[in-house]
Amino acid sequence: MLKKERQAYILHQVNLHNKVLSSSLCIDINVSEDTIRRDLQELAEEGKVIKVHGGALSHSFNDVHFPSNGVYSQHQKKTIAQKAISLIDNGMFVLTSGGTTILEMARSLPPQLKATFISGSIPAILEYMHHPNIDVILVGDRISKNSKITVGTEAIAKIRQVKADICFLGTNAIDLQHGITDNDWEVVQLKKAMMESSQKVVCLAIAEKVNTFQPIQIAALEKIDILITELPPDDPILKPYAEAGIKVL
Amino acid sequence: MLKKERQAYILHQVNLHNKVLSSSLCIDINVSEDTIRRDLQELAEEGKVIKVHGGALSHSFNDVHFPSNGVYSQHQKKTIAQKAISLIDNGMFVLTSGGTTILEMARSLPPQLKATFISGSIPAILEYMHHPNIDVILVGDRISKNSKITVGTEAIAKIRQVKADICFLGTNAIDLQHGITDNDWEVVQLKKAMMESSQKVVCLAIAEKVNTFQPIQIAALEKIDILITELPPDDPILKPYAEAGIKVL
């Protein structure tokens, strides 16, 4: 087999599977590992693959993952934010949790919107504060440095006192069996309280988090009124949720 | 599984859930904890995650910082901050107001200090949050967008409930006749409550503000225990205050 042939084959494999092992290539093509290594070296120098210890990776694999602004999946989150905002009307009382999806929503709120936002999430509060027409109610208590949100019995008691029109939860994991789940006990308590204090419960989740779960349950699916992802409502992944009685946007 | 692959997976998980545990990763990927730890270390060195005890955090979520530049008279305020800090001991409960002088103090707190800080000032809270050993209690209520502090009856009621060891007030104006004064009615109410809930009241003021006054009185001079400015304690400007029974630092 000719050198060019070999390299074409390798490149094909890399683009197909996003990764190749030198060991399996040298069995496939039946040449020595050195030869494979030299081929990978050349392809790497031409920038066609990324050579790593043990094989090579496709270029797309490595590069995509680090967006400049630092917010992960920002585009998807913007889409979600737009859908979420359409649910908010003037004069509403809105409860929100923390999380980057909520943050994206906070940033996208239209300037004319007049509403009252209630939250214990510091980053979210910072965004709401910059908004010209929103009244901001901060739920006080001890601050959890991890999640940058107030947690504790005081916070929960305060949330119980309010009766909000709608509640937006940044969702870490949702699946059919466990409902919405999370990994921080205190945050879970808080989210439970928020759900109980709201007429309507809206879950915001990027599609990647759909059909995953975490150790602690927040609530069963039945408690959720609306689920928002960046996908169109009729996407097959979301079908079971619609069938479970959740309104999918 | 290749090293880069693993790291890409880890990065993905971190960005998805804002946090990962080394323990769960090493089950997921089926490698030793050491390997995970080394991966996290590398990713941390590349600035892609923040490594913490037991796992790692997403970077995007973790850097809420208030613009620290453009602080007026920063050098003087640093001096004041140093003096103020000398009054804080381990284990104390500390009430603080808002204001840039308080902020400067918050930034200068020694990392080993273990204490509980209570405040309704968002910028101050942000600083306290970054401190490794400080417990932060956030006083909740409606947020005043001007002063970036929670105001209202709830906030005042909460402050009344605490009995702090010491209270630091960023002071807008102080003079012999009117005591300490300010120009925001709601903030004044809050500061009054803070003074009443503390064993000791400390006023932080740059010398420029000494012997000036504002429309609304917070408290008469007698209520103040300690006054801190950037000047040496024996500066003639401060003499009348010392004579009025205030300890001047």
Next chain:
DNA sequence: TAAATTCCTGCATAAAAACGCAGAAACCGG
């Protein structure tokens, strides 16, 4: 304060890469 995790350091091992070399193959101008 005691117990349990988690972390770090150094070491051992195995896998992979780099290097030098030599034989084989291809190329090439007569």
Next chain:
DNA sequence: CCGGTTTCTGCGTTTTTATGCAGGAATTTA
């Protein structure tokens, strides 16, 4: 077709890298 040259390939040897493991230190939790 034929030396001479270049390129390619495979094989040992040496280096580097990746990973796991053991212990003791540090940190967290109860």
